Amino acid sequence: MIVGGGVIGTSVAYHLTRLGWTDVLLLEQGRLSGGTTWHAAGLVGPLRASESGTRLVQYSAELYDSLEAETGLATGYRNVGGVIVARTEDRMVQLRRTAANAAAYDLPCELVSPERAQELWAPMRVDDLLGALWLPGDGKVNPTDLTQSLAKGARQRGARIVEKVRVTGFDVTETPAGRRVTAVRTDRGDVEAEVVVNCAGQWAKALGDLVGVTVPLHSAEHFYVVTEAIEGAHPDLPIMRDPDGWTYFKEEVGGLVVGGFEPEAKPWRSPDDLPYPFEFQLLAEDWDHFSVLMDEALLRIPALEHTGIRKFYNGPESFTPDNQFLLGEAPELDGFFVGAGFNSVGIASAGGAGRALAEWIVAGEPQDDLVGVDVRRFAPFHGDKAWLRSRVAEVLGLHYAIPWPHRELESGRPQRVSPLHERLAAKGAVFGTRMGWERPLVLGPAELDHTWGRPDWLAASAAEQRACREAVAIFDQTSFSKYVVAGPQALAALQWLCAADVDVAVGGCVYTPFLNVRGGYEADLTVTRTGPEEFLLVSSSATTIRDLDWIRRQSTAAGVGVRGTDVTEAYAVLGVMGPRSRELLESLTPADLSEEGFPFATSREVRLAGSTVRATRMTYVGELGWELMVPVAEAADVYDAIAAAGASYGLVDGGYSAIESLRLEKGYRAFGRELTPVLTPVEAGLVFATALAGDKPFLGRAALEAHRAELARGGARRRVVSIALADPEPMLWGGELLLRDGAPVGQVTSAAWGETVGACVGLALLRHDGPVTADELAAGGYQVDVGGDRHDVRVTLRAPLAG
Secondary structure, three states: OEEOOOHHHHHHHHHHHHOOOOOOEEEEOOOOOOOOHHHOOOEEOOOOOOHHHHHHHHHHHHHHHHHHHHHOOOOOOEOOOEEEEEOOHHHHHHHHHHHHHHHHOOOOOEEEOHHHHHHHOOOOOOOOOOEEEEEOOOEEOOHHHHHHHHHHHHHHOOOEEEEOOOEEEEEEEEEOOEEEEEEEEEEOEEEEOOOEEEOOHHHHHHHHHHOOOOOOOEEEEEEEEEEOOOOOOOOOOOEEEEHHHOEEEEEEOOEEEEEEOOOOOEEOOOHHHOOOOOOOOOOOOOHHHHHHHHHHHHHHOHHHHHOOEEEEEEEEEEEOOOOOOEEEEOOOOEOEEEEEOOOOOHHHHHHHHHHHHHHHHHHOOOOOOOHHHEHHHOOHHHHOHHHHHHHHHHHHHHHOOOOOOOOOOOOOOOOEOOOOHHHHHHOOEEEEEEOOEEEEEEEOOOOOOOOOOOOOOHHHHHHHHHHHHHOEEEEEOOOOEEEEEEOOOHHHHHHHHEOOOOOOOOOEEEEEEEEOOOOOEEEEEEEEEEEOOEEEEEEOHHHHHHHHHHHHHHHHHOOOOOOOEEOHHHEEEEEEEOOOHHHHHHOOOOOOOOOOOOOOOEEEEEEEOOEEEEEEOOOOOOOOEEEEEEEHHHHHHHHHHHHHHHHHHOEEEEOHHHHHHHHHHOOOOOEOOOEOOOOOHHHHOOHHHOOOOOOOOOOOHHHHHHHHHHHHOOOOEEEEEEEEEOOOOOOOOOOOEEEEOOEEEEEEEEEEEEOOOOEEEEEEEEEEOOOOOHHHHHOOOEEEEEOOEEEEEEEEOOOOOOO
8 A cells, every 4th residue: 555646656666566566556635746746846857965865866767767668657857967067166166076985886977177167058157157967867857747757657566546535544463573553544435455554745754754754854935936938048958057156957848947945944834734635736936035045046147137937836845864875674564665855856856765765665674775764764763843943944955055065954963961961061072963863073263164075073083093002082972873682582693693603601792784585785783792681782873773774574484482671761881992991990900801701792781989880891993992882871981080080091072073084094994984784794705704605504605605606606796895095185075986997996985084094994895896905905006086186005915903
C-alpha cells in the first residue's frame, strides 16, 4: 500500500511492479500529482555532492528519457544542459571543486568563461561574472506528465491506483519482534496491508505521527514566476543557476521560469494543520517576500524589467532538518516505509529514490549507500514542530549557499548538551552539532570563519593536536552512542552481528564492524564485555537510531532476538589522551594503569576523583589514553578534578576538529565517509578487525570471503588509502579529486590539517585496475585537485603516523 500519488509515490509503485510485486495499491487523497508535484519547476541536474546521490539522479534522467517508449505517455524530458554562474572568487572555487567531483564521477562538465556562458545562455548579462560551469547532462521534465507516465507504467504491471481516497489511520499489531503495521484506514473503508509506504509529501509527518513514526519535515512557501516571452528563450535553452543571486531560470513556452531559494524562507502551516482538501492549489502571492529574488533576477537578466509576468506561483513544499530527503523503513514500526521530504529536488530524485526504496522493500534492506538519506538518521526529538519550523527557515536557503567546510546550522540550537557544556563554553569552545548534541569543535576562537583556505581557527586546533601528541588533552566525547545488550542471548546475537569475535573475557574491548549480507559496513563500533551476559557497545554519535534498529532486526532474523538499551544520555564520556595521560590519571585513582595492569583494549570500573567510572583503554587519536564513561550527575566533578590535576602535566582541552586531524594522521576510518554499506573490510584495509581468519560465522561472512577471493583473481578494485600533501600551504577538506599521471583515480573521503605531519592529511578511495600494493603506490605520480590547482600527494597503505 502506497499513500500519496505524487511523483515519489508513483515512482515507488512503478519500481515495485518492475521488481515483480503486482499486489500494489496506491491511494491518493486528491488526484495524481495534485500536491507539491504539479507546481515543481522540473529541474533534473544529475551532479550531486556525493557519488551515491549523483548515481541516483543519473538513473532518474535515464528513466525519464526512456519512459515514453514504454508507456506511451510523454514525460516532457529534454536534455538541455545547465549553466551555473559565479560572481565571486569563493563561488568560483566551489565551481572548480564541483568540476572535480564531476571528473571523479565520470560526468561531463566544463569550466567556461563568462563570454562562453553568454553564448550558452544569451538572455543574461555577464559583465559582473568571473566564470561559469557547463553541465551538458542537465535536463528538465514536466512533473505532471512524468507522474502520469510512471502511474501508467505501474498499472501496466498490475498495480491499482485509486484517487479521492483519504487515509485516516493505520492498524498496528504488537509482535515479539516489535510493532508492525497491518492495515490502512481510509474514508472509504479499511485495507489490509503487509507493507505501507508513506509518500504523502508535506502530509507525511502527520501520517507518521498517527503511529509514532518520526517523519521530520516542515513546509515552507516556495516561489517562482513565469514570464511572458523574452528574446533568446527557446525550448532547448539550458537551465541557468545564479546561486550568488539565489536564483534559477528555465525556459517555458517562450518565456522564463524565474525562481530561487531565498536566504531566509517563509515557513507555512504546522504539519498537523495542513488544509484538506488541498490539491492543485497555490498560496497567496507575496511580492514583498519574492522581491529579494526578483531584484537579483533583474540584475542578471535586464530584459525582465520590460517583460510581463504570466503567473506567480507560491506553492508549499516540505523540507527536512538537514536538507536531505527521507527514505527507508521506520525504526518504530515494521513494514512502514517513508519516501518524503525532498527539499525541492523531488523531481530530479524521484526515479532513483523510487527504485532505491522499492529495492529496500523487496530485499528487506537497502541495496546501495543510502546512509545520507536514511530516515533512521533522525531521532524522535527531531519531530518537534516548533523546532522544525525554526529550522526550515534556514534550510531552504542552503540550496544556493556556498557549501563551506565545517558549516554548522544555526537554528533550533541547543537541543542536547553535555554536563560539561557550560564549563567548555566559558573556556571559549565553539560548538558544532551531531544528533542534536552540542560538541566542542575547537576552543579559543570567537567563531568558525568560513573559507576554502586556511581558517583563522586552525591555529587553536593545531595547539590542541600538539598537546595530545606531546603531553595530554581532554575531549568531551559525551555524544558517543552507547548501548547495553544483555541477557541469555546477548553473546549469540552479537557473535552473529559482529564481524569480529566478541566472545572475550569480561573487561575485553573489541573493535568490530556490523556488516550487511553483501559484506558492506552498517556500523563501526567497539564492544566491551562487561559481564558474562552483558555487553556495552559504543558507536558514532549520528547512528544511534540506525544501530539500535539494526541490532533488533538482524538478531531477530537470526533467531536470537535481542534489544539494545540506549544509555547515551546516562553517561558522559571524557577522553583523556596523550603520552602523559597515564601519569595524570594515576594521580587521581588507586587503580593500576600500568601497561601490564591495564593493557590496550581493556575496560574496567575504577574509582577516580571520588567517583566510580568505566575506564576503557581505547583511542580514536592514536595515543596512549582512556575513555572515561562517567554518570552524568558526577561528570562535572570528575572533569574539574582532572582539569585541576592536569595543570602539572600540560593538560589542554581539545575539540572535534583536533580529533579529526589526529585520527587521519593515524589512518583511522570513519563510518559514513570511508566505511559505507557498499564498501567491504577488504577494500577498507580492515580485515584484521574481523574474524575472517577463523571459522566463526557472522553476518556478511560469505560475501566477504567471496569478495576477497574475487579480488585475489585480479581486476578492477577499490582501496582506502592514506594521503599526505608534500606542500604545507594547500588546505584539504575532503571531496577533492585524486589523480594519477593526470587521470582521475579516486576521491578524498576525509581530510584535515595534520599538525604533527606539518601538512594536510587524509584518506581517499582509490580505484585501481590491479592489486594495490605499497610498492605500486610508492611509484608516485599522484596529485589532488584543490579548487582547480593540482598538488603532489603521497599515497600509502600505512598512515602517515602509523604505529
